[in-house]
Amino acid sequence: xxxxxxxxxxxxxxxxxxxxxxxxxxxxxxxxxxxxxxxxxxxxxxxxxxxxxxxxxxxxxxxxxxxxxxxxxxxxxxxxxxxxxxxxxxxxxxxxxxxxxxxxxxxxxxxxxxxxxxxxxxxxxxxxxxxxxxxxxxxxxxxxxxxxxxxxxxxxxxxxxxxxxxxxxxxxxxxxxxxxxxxxxxxxxxxxxxxxxxxxxxxxxxxxxxxxxxxxxxxxxxxxxxxxxxxxxxxxxxxxxxxxxxxxxxxxxxxxxxxxxxxxxxxxxxxxxxxxxxxxxxxxxxxxxxxxxxxxxxxxxxxxxxxxxxxxxxxxxxxxxxxxxxxxxxxxxxxxxxxxxxxxxxxxxxxxxxxxxxxxxxxxxxxxxxxxxxxxxxxxxxxxxxxxxxxxxxxxxxxxxxxxxxxxxxxxxxxxxx
Amino acid sequence: xxxxxxxxxxxxxxxxxxxxxxxxxxxxxxxxxxxxxxxxxxxxxxxxxxxxxxxxxxxxxxxxxxxxxxxxxxxxxxxxxxxxxxxxxxxxxxxxxxxxxxxxxxxxxxxxxxxxxxxxxxxxxxxxxxxxxxxxxxxxxxxxxxxxxxxxxxxxxxxxxxxxxxxxxxxxxxxxxxxxxxxxxxxxxxxxxxxxxxxxxxxxxxxxxxxxxxxxxxxxxxxxxxxxxxxxxxxxxxxxxxxxxxxxxxxxxxxxxxxxxxxxxxxxxxxxxxxxxxxxxxxxxxxxxxxxxxxxxxxxxxxxxxxxxxxxxxxxxxxxxxxxxxxxxxxxxxxxxxxxxxxxxxxxxxxxxxxxxxxxxxxxxxxxxxxxxxxxxxxxxxxxxxxxxxxxxxxxxxxxxxxxxxxxxxxxxxxxxxxxxxxxxxxxxxxxxxxxxxxxxxxxxxxxxxxxxxxxxxxxxxxxxxxxxxxxxxx
Numbered sequence: 001x002x003x004x005x006x007x008x009x010x011x012x013x014x015x016x017x018x019x020x021x022x023x024x025x026x027x028x029x030x031x032x033x034x035x036x037x038x039x040x041x042x043x044x045x046x047x048x049x050x051x052x053x054x055x056x057x058x059x060x061x062x063x064x065x066x067x068x069x070x071x072x073x074x075x076x077x078x079x080x081x082x083x084x085x086x087x088x089x090x091x092x093x094x095x096x097x098x099x100x101x102x103x104x105x106x107x108x109x110x111x112x113x114x115x116x117x118x119x120x121x122x123x124x125x126x127x128x129x130x131x132x133x134x135x136x137x138x139x140x141x142x143x144x145x146x147x148x149x150x151x152x153x154x155x156x157x158x159x160x161x162x163x164x165x166x167x168x169x170x171x172x173x174x175x176x177x178x179x180x181x182x183x184x185x186x187x188x189x190x191x192x193x194x195x196x197x198x199x200x201x202x203x204x205x206x207x208x209x210x211x212x213x214x215x216x217x218x219x220x221x222x223x224x225x226x227x228x229x230x231x232x233x234x235x236x237x238x239x240x241x242x243x244x245x246x247x248x249x250x251x252x253x254x255x256x257x258x259x260x261x262x263x264x265x266x267x268x269x270x271x272x273x274x275x276x277x278x279x280x281x282x283x284x285x286x287x288x289x290x291x292x293x294x295x296x297x298x299x300x301x302x303x304x305x306x307x308x309x310x311x312x313x314x315x316x317x318x319x320x321x322x323x324x325x326x327x328x329x330x331x332x333x334x335x336x337x338x339x340x341x342x343x344x345x346x347x348x349x350x351x352x353x354x355x356x357x358x359x360x361x362x363x364x365x366x367x368x369x370x371x372x373x374x375x376x377x378x379x380x381x382x383x384x385x386x387x388x389x390x391x392x393x394x395x396x397x398x399x400x401x402x403x404x405x406x407x408x409x410x411x412x413x414x415x416x417x418x
Numbered sequence: 419x420x421x422x423x424x425x426x427x428x429x430x431x432x433x434x435x436x437x438x439x440x441x442x443x444x445x446x447x448x449x450x451x452x453x454x455x456x457x458x459x460x461x462x463x464x465x466x467x468x469x470x471x472x473x474x475x476x477x478x479x480x481x482x483x484x485x486x487x488x489x490x491x492x493x494x495x496x497x498x499x500x501x502x503x504x505x506x507x508x509x510x511x512x513x514x515x516x517x518x519x520x521x522x523x524x525x526x527x528x529x530x531x532x533x534x535x536x537x538x539x540x541x542x543x544x545x546x547x548x549x550x551x552x553x554x555x556x557x558x559x560x561x562x563x564x565x566x567x568x569x570x571x572x573x574x575x576x577x578x579x580x581x582x583x584x585x586x587x588x589x590x591x592x593x594x595x596x597x598x599x600x601x602x603x604x605x606x607x608x609x610x611x612x613x614x615x616x617x618x619x620x621x622x623x624x625x626x627x628x629x630x631x632x633x634x635x636x637x638x639x640x641x642x643x644x645x646x647x648x649x650x651x652x653x654x655x656x657x658x659x660x661x662x663x664x665x666x667x668x669x670x671x672x673x674x675x676x677x678x679x680x681x682x683x684x685x686x687x688x689x690x691x692x693x694x695x696x697x698x699x700x701x702x703x704x705x706x707x708x709x710x711x712x713x714x715x716x717x718x719x720x721x722x723x724x725x726x727x728x729x730x731x732x733x734x735x736x737x738x739x740x741x742x743x744x745x746x747x748x749x750x751x752x753x754x755x756x757x758x759x760x761x762x763x764x765x766x767x768x769x770x771x772x773x774x775x776x777x778x779x780x781x782x783x784x785x786x787x788x789x790x791x792x793x794x795x796x797x798x799x800x801x802x803x804x805x806x807x808x809x810x811x812x813x814x815x816x817x818x819x820x821x822x823x824x825x826x827x828x829x830x831x832x833x834x835x836x837x838x839x840x841x842x843x844x845x846x847x848x849x850x851x852x853x854x855x856x857x858x859x860x861x862x863x864x865x866x867x868x869x870x871x872x873x874x875x876x877x878x879x880x881x882x883x884x885x886x887x888x889x890x891x892x893x
Contacts, residue, residue: 100814102810105802105805121852121853122856124854124855129694131693142856143857147887151860151874153875217696263818
């Protein structure tokens with residue numbers, strides 16, 4: 001049976017949630033409960049059987065399940081309490097949690113702090129509204145990955161992929177290895193949305209063509225997919241008349257973006273930042289509802305799981321500090337996405353009693369070479385750094401010393417200049 | 419030998435089947451698709467119009483008013499979801515206000531209640547209304563329903579009373595016999611006294627199987643829609659422009675589950691073409707700005723198209739086919755067909771079936787069906803009672819819509835079973851939410867395979883051939 005009260009409840013046992021739970025325990029928090037909807041911990045990492053995980057977190061290459069296992073073992077040795085097969089259906093600003101499971105039924109818990117590590121979901125054919133029929137054979141890349149890697153089932157034989165997001169690239173290789181014909185990947189932007197290493201290892205190494213400035217403008221098939229229309233687009237992403245060709249295929253995978261999954265947070269009234277589709281948080285990853293924290297891909301979509309896990313650790317530290325010291329009531333300033341910056345996390349920072357370091361995560365709006373990243377408050381430059389190149393698919397992270405934030409009055413602006 | 423064969427299990431066919439199941443009659447419902455309510459009934463605006471719109475003297479006018487009045491008790495008997503939202507008919511400027519006067523006249527004559535609002539009053543109630551709006555009529559008794567739920571419950575009710583349902587059964591030919599008809603499909607035939615043609619846009623095909631001199635045409639007209647997620651609620655009333663010649667225009671509809679429908683446009687199309695088009699979707703986005711501003715179209719989770727069966731008589735066609743006694747057409751059932759459906763079924767029974775077959779009432783027939791368990795609508799105490807009895811009610815499979823595994827299992831074993839992923843989605847909603855099945859579809863597929871005793875590679879999205887998985891992995 002679950003208890004009525006826990007000091008901390010972490011929702012979601014992917015790497016961010018596992019790392020957050022570990023951090024809470026390491027900070028001496030007694031009762032840390034980790035709730036996971038699936039029967040096993042690990043989250044989406046369990047279906048990511050490719051390697052490339054762990055370089056930053058552990059200094060070695062490992063698969064997704066192995067990467068998750070490391071955090072799981074840490075959590076077990078730290079004495080985190082696990083409950084799997086539990087779906088949280090509601091959280092409230094008073095930090096009550098309603099959850100449902102086969103073992104315990106529908107239970108209401110009280111938490112001292114809640115950490116949301118709920119992950120993200122995939123933009124799908126509904127959201128991007130591709131015209132045409134609605135046959136079987138159209139999948140999000142992650143859905144196909146689940147069928148293939150978790151259930152051992154193939155979704156199709158002749159595959160086209162829309163969107164050069166990392167899961168799409170990895171699935172191009174995976175389906176090729178499994179014997180499918182992979183006909184190509186279309187990307188509406190003039191540059192790829194995946195990590196350069198995935199372009200090389202998943203497409204170029206397998207001679208799979210990448211169609212930049214192309215999109216899918218038609219879906220055909222009454223029962224199962226029979227073909228798609230591939231169109232070249234102009235600089236405004238509009239299809240160029242006459243530049244469309246039919247590609248016969250039985251499968252279309254969509255890798256067109258990830259969106260933090262925040263129906264729990266929305267229903268709870270947690271203010272969201274529309275630029276990230278996740279909660280507005282401070283430098284300790286607390287949302288604007290005191291005692292509720294967010295991290296990982298449920299806060300904003302990361303490029304690498306290592307960073308999502310790292311953010312989980314930071315959120316765990318922040319939540320532990322809140323439990324020990326209460327809310328940081330000092331003056332807050334906004335963090336603003338300036339020149340060429342798409343978004344910045346956190347949305348605001350405190351200017352007193354800040355932890356030793358604060359991190360700023362952001363993405364640039366377009367690929368740029370030889371840039372200078374500037375972080376300033378009014379005219380006062382906090383940090384300035386040069387970079388050879390920046391691309392939207394790679395998240396940028398800048399660490400600043402907590403004491404640099406002390407006493408600031410004006411908004412913190414993050415900008416990138418060529 | 420059947421007394422009656424109904425061709426088509428849409429809203430008309432299923433409601434008729436239910437009505438007929440209250441008599442001592444042997445009835446078969448023959449449906450081409452893999453599920454009931456899979457055509458026009460699945461893809462429409464889901465509104466029970468009160469009946470102010472059809473022109474005087476039409477069957478539409480008569481049956482719409484009558485049908486709308488039959489709905490409340492019907493919905494209650496069958497435990498169907500509904501929401502009384504009201505319907506704002508929105509005029510921009512003097513010319514459109516004149517049209518509102520016409521609608522008010524009709525409403526007065528037909529006893530349909532409404533209230534009148536100035537543009538400013540209306541904007542207070544619907545903040546997204548366009549600033550151009552000058553006057554609004556609110557037909558405040560207008561309801562939204564879940565059309566395929568109504569059709570399904572009607573069919574379940576009929577099946578429980580002994581009606582036979584044949585899915586995946588396309589009528590290929592009809593033979594006139596000495597008495598009655600022999601209705602053929604690819605693998606069987608049905609001998610029957612009467613045939614009721616409720617085949618929607620395909621009604622002419624069925625008609626032509628018994629008569630070479632059809633005197634009406636049906637033109638399929640496609641309507642395309644956007645569906646917005648239930649995390650936004652831009653409108654609380656249905657919002658219409660003033661109606662035009664091509665229909666009721668592009669509307670915004672708050673559905674029973676909190677989603678918002680935006681649509682439809684009206685494009686003539688080929689038979690069963692329910693594809694969406696870039697032009698059509700763009701037209702919908704543009705048209706909605708006539709009545710509503712700043713609509714959160716970014717919350718779109720789905721687009722779809724539905725087909726209406728528009729006849730060149732511009733009215734419902736409910737009549738016996740000349741030279742084919744006992745063969746009844748129910749054709750040209752476009753809007754307000756859903757609202758009129760109970761009255762259309764009633765009319766067919768009283769005008770054609772009773773005089774011909776003189777059936778006696780079956781006192782044993784049920785008029786209701788046991789509703790399915792919907793966990794998200796129960797109190798926590800009741801939820802726990804259910805989970806104690808069956809723990810799978812506690813295992814949530816679809817997080818967007820909060821659906822448990824047992825609810826999915828239940829719908830696979832009801833009187834009209836769900837056998838496909840879409841049939842499950844229509845009944846208990848996994849796949850209806852923002853992830854569109856991205857997370858839950860593999861679980862739903864596995865549950866279907868297990869419960870139906872078929873291989874996972876045999877599970878279909880909807881119609882036969884729409885398989886989701888092609889083979890097991892080799893590696």
